[in-house]
Amino acid sequence: MxxxxxxxxxxxxxxxxxxxxxxxxxxxxxxxxxxxxxxxxxxxxxxxxxxxxxxxxxxxxxxxxxTIPVMEGAVAAVKQLMEDYEVYIVSAATEFPQCLSEKLEWLAEHFPFISWTNIIFCGDKSIIDTDYLIDDHCKNLDFCKGKAIMFNASHNVNQHHHVRVNSWTEVLALLEKESLVGA
Amino acid sequence: MxxxxxxxxxxxxxxxxxxxxxxxxxxxxxxxxxxxxxxxxxxxxxxxxxxxxxxxxxxxxxxxxxTIPVMEGAVAAVKQLMEDYEVYIVSAATEFPQCLSEKLEWLAEHFPFISWTNIIFCGDKSIIDTDYLIDDHCKNLDFCKGKAIMFNASHNVNQHHHVRVNSWTEVLALLEKESLVGA
Structure with missing residues (x-):
């Protein structure tokens, strides 16, 4: 790493x-x-x-x-991000025991380039410390230690206290801007 | 929480x-x-x-x-720690896909008082940020963000750069001392 x-x-x-x-x-x-x-x-x-x-x-x-469909643009965008960032998948999965193996299989099918070392299945995300967290839920973003990035979803449209992205194209654009600012 | x-x-x-x-x-x-x-x-x-x-x-x-046996003293010690600390179970489990559901069932049997919100199955533990990490492997302790506590195991006896505990009784004693120091 x-x-x-x-x-x-x-x-x-x-x-x-x-x-x-x-x-x-x-x-x-x-x-x-x-x-x-x-x-x-x-x-x-x-x-x-x-x-x-x-x-x-x-x-x-x-x-x-x-069997959930992949979000549009996610595969190419994650691949691109992995060139510049250490990417971790952080899923609040322990609430649904049967989903753990399904989520691993789903990742292996759609994101086979992500190593098991970088997959985290958790409950609350308050002890996850990454520089950025891309998530659709305030219950996760409000307590994250890094910069919160809210991925647009129908349920979160009225929550305006995090930076919002509407697509994976916008994620890449935002992080591109961040890296220029931080350079 | x-x-x-x-x-x-x-x-x-x-x-x-x-x-x-x-x-x-x-x-x-x-x-x-x-x-x-x-x-x-x-x-x-x-x-x-x-x-x-x-x-x-x-x-x-x-x-x-x-079917792994429970470590001696672990159940009572974790119960006691939960009175004063927010306890998270952090297991490097994603390497072995079949173990995820087994580990959840094992925890439900032996530690039914631990909520799913506080269970983390991960790969590397470098992005886990807790004030303390109790672990038997340097590959985890060397990169943890909080205080590392090495739980004695046959394989780690020659590694001396972390505080070592030999039992759950010693974990409680160490954290008791820490809380007095920190008070």
């Missing part, structure tokens, strides 16, 4: 993995209704669908985490 | 879980020979047994991590 590189912690669900798309797909599959992002703005995931128990059921269903 | 409490990261294998005992038991079961701790002093685990491939085979065998 190159100790000179700055470190970035990257969340999985809502950042690398498009969990909103997966929720919409699974909900449509079960209920025959597609609830678009626009109808769930500012609403936490479980409350965003008419059947309020659906989200909780899905996250405990085997296969749910294994 | 009480943010005023100091934080302690506690390793699993060799600290909470008596993995040396498990290696000796499994080796004896397979080869009919018990290789005592005294014969493995200062030697890394895989090299400590005549069959050099045994340890690596065991750690990839389903059931190995699920």
């Amino acid at each position: 190159n100790k000179i590189k700055k470190t970035i912690g990257i969340d999985m669900d809502g950042v690398l993995a498009d969990i909103e798309e997966q929720f919409m797909d699974w909900y449509e599959n079960e209920h025959g209704i597609r609830v678009p992002r626009e109808e769930r703005l500012g609403v936490m995931e479980p409350e965003g669908f008419p059947d309020k128990g659906a989200v909780k059921r899905y996250v405990y269903t085997p296969g749910f985490f294994r | 009480n943010k005023i409490k100091k934080t302690i990261g506690i390793d699993m294998d060799g600290v909470l879980a008596d993995i040396e005992e498990q290696f000796m038991d499994w080796y004896e079961n397979e080869h009919g020979i018990r290789v005592p701790r005294e014969e493995r002093l200062g030697v890394m685990e895989p090299e400590g047994f005549p069959d050099k491939g045994a340890v690596k085979r065991y750690v990839y065998t389903p059931g190995f991590f699920r």
Whole structure:
């Protein structure tokens, strides 16, 4: 590990993995209704669908985490970031025991270039110390030790106290700017 | 979570879980020979047994991590520490995908009072920031951000650059002294 590189912690669900798309797909599959992002703005995931128990059921269903679609642009962007940063995947995963092996398999499929040494499955993220943390949840960003970067998601659109990025293209642009400032 | 409490990261294998005992038991079961701790002093685990491939085979065998005996005194000591500290379990577990669910089940059986929010499965521990880290490996202790506490193990007896504890009784005594110094 190159100790000179700055470190970035990257969340999985809502950042690398498009969990909103997966929720919409699974909900449509079960209920025959597609609830678009626009109808769930500012609403936490479980409350965003008419059947309020659906989200909780899905996250405990085997296969749910294994089959989440990759967030657009994530693979190429992470590859690029790894040239200049030490990248860690930091997922709050211990709440859902069945998801641990699924998340490892998912990473092995879509991000095979990430070493096991750089994968962290945790609960709260308050003891994770990276220079940057890219995440979609304030419960993680509010307590992180480095610079918080909020990845846009329907549920977080009304939270404005962190720098927001709307896509992986914007992540790269922001960090490019940061490195120029820090140079 | 009480943010005023100091934080302690506690390793699993060799600290909470008596993995040396498990290696000796499994080796004896397979080869009919018990290789005592005294014969493995200062030697890394895989090299400590005549069959050099045994340890690596065991750690990839389903059931190995699920059935490790608890380190003497660990349950009572961790309970006591949780009164004064925010305790995190920090295990370098992502190297062995099959062990993740086994380690969660093991913790649920022996340490059911530890919340999922305080369990971390990681690779390298260099981005874990706790005030203390109790571990048996220099590869973790050398890079930790807080105070390193080395838990005695056969393989680490010749490494003298960290404070050493020989038992959970000594962990409690050391932290008791620390809290008096820090008071």
